[in-house]
Amino acid sequence: MDFVSLDFETATPQRDSPCELGITIVRDRQIVETKSWLIKPLYYPNFNHFNIAVHGIKPADVAQQPTFDQLWPEIKPYLEGQLLIAHNASFDFSVLRKTMATYNLPVPQARFACSLKFSRNIWKGLNAYDLKTLCNMHRISFLHHRAASDSHACAALTLKALDHTCTFSETEFPDKMLSRISNLN
Template sequence: MDFVTLDFETATAQRDSPCEIGLTIVRDRQIVETKSWLIKPLYYPNFNHINISVHGIRPADVANQPTFEQLWPVIKPYMEGQLLIAHNASFDFSVLRKTLATYNLPLPQARFACSLKFSRSIWKGLTAYDLKTLCNMHRIHFQHHRAASDAHACAALTLKALDHTGTRHETEFPEKMLSPITLLR
């Protein structure tokens, strides 16, 4: 089963303020690549101090980085036609949708699922389902709130869930993972 996990970090509370994106590519149930890019957000140099305290990315870190609009031709091929998975997908895909809308760019043709949702269905009874808690439970080591590391951790967690449920193909995903795959709109 092939998929791509993604994670965004944002500069402000506005969803169209990504300052970092991470992508992990999984082919034949193997993590084959993890990439990340710092992004000069639309609101540069305005960063919210709370966001900085979470991810540690500062305006100086992105001063010479491309904007999302400049980076999109590089990122889009990783997403086009893929099954995309994010932990708390409602956040990450709202960042993607809002940022693409801000720059008047079309959404990629893709499908998506949420590792937070399927984790709640698969591992019932936990006190928390955040990425850190689930990764600690499964002994997945990562640097939380950095996009590449979070995307890689989400991929590793998804592979654990696929193994746990015996899911071998995307067509089995909704039934065995107890979570839908949705068209990105």
Template sequence: MDFCAIDFETATHQRNSACEFGICIVQNSEIVETKTWLIKPPSFPYFNQNNINIHGISPEDVKDSPTFEEIWNEIEEMLYGTLIIAHNASFDASVLKGCLDHYGIFTPKLQYLCSIQLAKKSWNYLPKYGLKHLAEYHQIKFNHHRAGDDAEVCAKISLLALEKLFLTRNEELYENMKSKIKKL
């Protein structure tokens, strides 16, 4: 199973305001790399206090960070040709699209799947499917609302869900979840 799990944190309610991006690369059902970037959003130095309260990232933290446009080539290389999985994927996909649109970057053909859908299919008896709740259920400790940690926990939960569903190859995943896989 090959995929990458991603997560964004944002500075404001604007979808182009990514202030942190995390990616966790999975190859042959093993986590091989997790990487995080702090990002200077277009709204800099303005950050919404509610967002800061959630993730703890302040304007001071990103003042010397690159913009999304400056890191896009590296991110695109990691995403190219692989399925993207994110927890609440519609949010992360909209932030990715918002950033690409803001900088006038061509939107690549990417497919994504929400790990909540995988979790609901695997553990249909749970009362909640938030990332924190699923991590607690599987006894995975992490620093919630930091992009690299969230991406890695998303990857771990996805791997556990795929194992529970007896899906061992990407082709099986595409067949089993085809109605849930979206295009960017």
């Protein structure tokens, strides 16, 4: 089952302020590539102190980086037509949708699922389902709150869930993963 996991970090609480995007590509149940982009957000140089405390990305780190709309032609082929998975997908896909709207770009044709949701359904009874807790449980090491590392961890966690449930295709996904695949747009 092929998919692309993704993770955004934002500069402010506004959902259209991505300052980093990480993606991890999975083909034939193998992680084949992880990429990340630093992004100069719309609100540059205004970063929220809380956001900086979470991910460590500062205005100086993105001062010479392209804006999201400038990066979009490079990013789009990784997302278009794919099954996208994020941990707490409601956040990441709201960042994507809001940012696309801000820059007047069409939302890519893609499907998505949430690893937080299917983890809750597969591994019942845990005290927490955040990415760090689940990765610790499955011995997946990563640098939390950096987009490339978080997307890689999400991909590794998804592969564990697919193996645990013996899920081999998107058609099996809803019944075996106890979670749905939705259209992004």
